[in-house]
Amino acid sequence: MADHVADTVLYEVTDGLATITINRPDAMNAMNTAAKAALRDALQSAAADTAVRAVLLTAAGSRAFCVGQDLKEHVATLTATRESGSGNALSTVQEHYNPVVRAITEMEKPVVAGVNGVAAGAGFGFALACDYRVVADSASFNTSFAGVALTADSGVSWTLPRLIGQSRAADLLLFPRSISAQDAYELGIVNKLVPAADLAAEALAVARKLADGPTVAYAALKASLAYGAGHTLSETLEKEDELQTKAGASEDHTIAVQAFLDKAKPKYLGR
DSSP: OEEEEETTEEEEEETTEEEEEEOOGGGTTOBOHHHHHHHHHHHHHHHHOTTOOEEEEEESSSSEEEOSBOHHHHHHHHHHHHHHTOSOTTTHIIIIIHHHHHHHHHSSSOEEEEEOSEEETHHHHHHHHSSEEEEETTOEEEOOGGGGTOOOOTTHHHHHHHHHOHHHHHHHHHSOOOEEHHHHHHHTOOSEEEOGGGHHHHHHHHHHHHHTSOHHHHHHHHHHHHHHTTSOHHHHHHHHHHHHHHHHTSHHHHHHHHHHHHTOOOOOOOO
C-alpha cells in the first residue's frame, strides 16, 4: 500500500514497514512549512497504524538527509513577524519539530534513520531521535544552531549528550562544524556505517528485519531505554519488571519459545 502524504514527504507501507522519505532533494531536503507538516503527519500516521511494525525514515537524493530549517522561508517569516509586530517566527518548534521528535521517540515501534547525506540542525535532531542510524560513508553531521545564532531544538540537547557525553555534545553545539560519517561512527552517533552506494539497501534490510521482529518486545526495549535515561537504577528495575510482564504476555513470546524448542526460526506476528 502506498500513500503520498504530500509532494514534500512520501509515505509508503509495505508488509508492516512504513517508509517515510523527505522529498526536497533540490533544496537539500530543507524543511519548509509544507514539509514539516507532512513529516509530522506521516510519522503520526505510522505511530497510530497498528499494521505498521517499524519505520524507515530517509530522504531523496544523495546530497542531504535533511539540512534542517529552510532558511529562505525562515527569513521571510522573520521579516513578516517584525513588520507586523506580532507572532512568533520560531513557533514552528512547537508546531512541527517537537511533534516530529515525539512521534519518533514515543511510537511503540522501532524507527530506523537511513542517512544518505548531510544531516544538520533539525535534520540532525531527527536522525538522533531514531532508534537506529544506518549512515552512508559520504554523509556528515552538523549541529548548525549556534551558526545562525539559535539554540538547539528537535531534542538535540537531550539526545546528543546521551550518545556522546556532555562535554563532546557541548563542543559540537558551541562550535558547529561538519563531522564526517567516520568521525560520527567513532563518537557513537552512527550505528552502522556503509558505502554510499549500499545505503538504501542496507537501511531497508535493517528496517525490514525490525518490521518482521517481535514488535511488543521492541516497544518495551525502547521504553526501557528512554525511562532508564532519566531514572534511578531502583526505579528502572521496577519499570523493567512492568515491561517484561507485558512482553512475556505477548503472542510473539510464546512463538519465540516454541520456535526455540522446535529448533525453528520464529515467525512473529507483531503482537
